[in-house]
Amino acid sequence: MADPAPSALCAAVSATVMQGHLREFARWVKLSGTPEELQSLRTVQARLDEYGYRTQMLMHDAYISLPGRASVVADGAPLTAITHSHSRSSPQGGLSGRLVYVGDGRAADFAGKDVRGAIVLAEGIANPQVARLASLAGAAGQLHISPHHHLHEMCVSPVWGSPTPQTLAQMPATVVCTVSNADGSALRDQLEQGKQPQVVLHAAVDTGWRKTPILVGDIDGPEPDGPFVLFSGHHDTWYYGVMDNGSANATMLEVARLAATRRAEWQRGLRVCFWSGHSHGRYSGSAWYVDEHWEELERRCVAHVNVDSTGGIGATELSDAAAVSELIPLAGEAIREQTGHQHRGKRKARSSDDSFPGIGIPSMFGALSEQPPGPVKLRNALGWWWHTPEDLIDKVDPDFLVRDTKVFMHVVWRLLADRVLPLDYAAHARALGEELAAIGATLAGRFPMAPLTEAAEALRANAEALAGRAATADAARVNAALMRASRALVPIDYSHGDRFTHDPALPNPAWPTLQPLRDLAATAPGSDAEKFATVAAMRARNRVLHALREANAALAGA
Structure with missing residues (x-):
């Protein structure tokens, strides 16, 4: 293993340099696809050029939604409100309808309620899950009750990236607004008293195709067409967005600057990407980049490190930073060594x-x-x-920004400079084994789990054996095996299994490919539902077994 994070690099992380970046970012409201966003991104490009990166500004079409003016009128009284990215615009004169309270807006909260043509009143910050459920239930509008007096901008599209003809119908069909906790609670109280307040939603939303930028900076490793680490974060913001995501962009620039000073020690290249369309296109920039560069990414990219909202004032919790199972050991090491915090390890949300x-x-x-x-x-x-x-510059603590940036410096350096990639597939196998054991317990012998558990145990053994001989083995061969294993295992761990599409931007269970087995466990023994579910469970088992066979062959053959 290379020096985990050269002390000179971590010690060189500069609050002064990053504060300079923040002051520049604080000048711009960076809505996706706007001239201001592009102008701000040009200043980032100039810094990467200065640090020795080969840069390009990619422009592509993205389906972007920018919220405009909004208001809510309740019983003739105007309420302060905002609308949301990918909400529908209200009709002329506003959208009116009966108000139906749906609690937190979960599926159980909608069950048994007729909300067709109604405006649903939901607790909490607007989100794509409620938008999807409300649209499916036939609601015409959504009114969200903020948890406090602040109103939080959100994108409510459940479609990951720009929609296709197949996913366009999944876009929200509702007018979506948010009001303060006090105003929303007053409406809820009226409903609880049996009253029906007259509510009208007014929302203007500019949704359509726009040209949006992606800034890419590269420094090659020893081989110009060889493996690289992807280091990314979004540049677009809500308002000035100095923490989200200006501080993260400052972290990215500082890690890129310092890493470049020791490029002679790199074992692989570094690609730095600044996305647009995160906030207003449901990750449209990174999704387009995958679609456009799928073959190169599949062939060359060893890992992805993403940065969001570093150094916030009061941000003292680092124990739950998320990573895939095979990178949790690296995350824990970096957090412990650079901050003194203990990392509990948390499954990465999508x-x-x-x-x-x-x-x-x-x-x-x-x-x-x-x-x-x-x-x-x-x-x-x-x-x-x-x-x-x-979200202004006063929301970033310079000391915490340095602290967080050191963690990113640590992990990026190890991914760049380690002779053998720090991907722990024994940890992945143990996590999968625990998941299979939990599913097996609920199935209680109704489905043959042994082939899956045996393959997961073989993965653990093969990964541990490879780690044991990696120090003396051919590094290129070992790294190729680890990458081949990742191509088999990550898709079954974090998607429903189609490597060429993007799952919806909705919560996924752990190992979504195993969901048919969980569904089988929920059926009544001997029922037709059990038999139908068994068909799906067998197909899911085969998909996972195939992935495990590919990964085991890769690790055992290295």
Whole structure:
């Protein structure tokens, strides 16, 4: 193993340099596809050019939705409100309808309620799950009750990236607005008292195809067409977005600057990507990049490190930073050595421009440091100012920004400079084994689990054996085997198994490919439903067994 993170590099992380970047980012409101976003991104390109990167500004078509003016009128009184990216615009004169309370907006909250043509009143920050359920149930509008007086901008599309003819029908069919907790709670109270307030939603949303930029910076490794590490974050913002995602962009530039000073020690190249379309196109930039560069990414990309919202004031929690199983040991090492925090290890949610699991690219992070638990239920723990006009330069703590950037410096350096890639597929196998054991317990002998558990155990043994001989084995051969294993295993771990499409931007269970086995466990023994579910479970088993066979062959043959 290379020096895990050269002390000179981590010590050189500069608050002064990064504050300079933040002051520049704080000048621009960077809505996707706007001239201001592109102008700001040009300043980033100039820095990468200065650091020795080969840069290009890619322009591509993306389906972007920019919220405009919004208001809500309740019983004739205007309420302060916002609308959301990929909401429908309201008709002339606004959208009116009966108000139906749906609690947190889960499937169980919609069950048994007739919301056709109605406006659903839902607790919490707007999100694609509620938008999808409301649209399927025939609602005409959604009114969200913010958890406090701040109103958080959101994208409510459940479609990952720009829609296709096949996914266009899944886009929201509702007018979506958010009001403050006080205003929304007053409406909920009226409903609980048996009253029916007269509510009208007004929303203007500019949705359509726009040219959006992606900035790509490259420094090759020893081989010009050889493997590379992908290091990425979005550049587009809500409002000025100095923390989200200006601080992350400052982290990216600082890691890129410092890593380039020791490029002679790299074992593989570094590609730095700044996305547009994260906030207003549901990850349209990174999704397009995958679609356009699938073959190259599949052949060359060893891992993806994503950066989001580093260094927030009060962000003292680093224990739950997320990574795929095979990168959790590296995440824990970096957090422990650079911050003194202990990393519990958390399964990576599918967010933060992680458009790459279908290809089979292991990924880590996104958000790294978070706020401690508080009384207000937010969508994440990035601070009350997240996605509001208050996300300004005063929301970034310079010391915390240095702390977080050192963690990213550590992991990027190891991925660049380690002789053998730090991908722990024994950890992956153990996590899969635990999942299979849990599913097997619920099935209680109704489905043959032994082939799966035996293949997972073989994966653990093969991964441990390869790790044991990696120090003396041919590094290129070992790394090729690890990449081949990742191409087999990551898609079954983080997608439904189609390597060439993007799953919806909705919560996925662990190992989505195993969901048919969980569905089988939920059926009544001896029922027709059990027999139908068994057909799906067998096909899912075969998909997972094939992936495990490919991974085992790769690791055993290295």
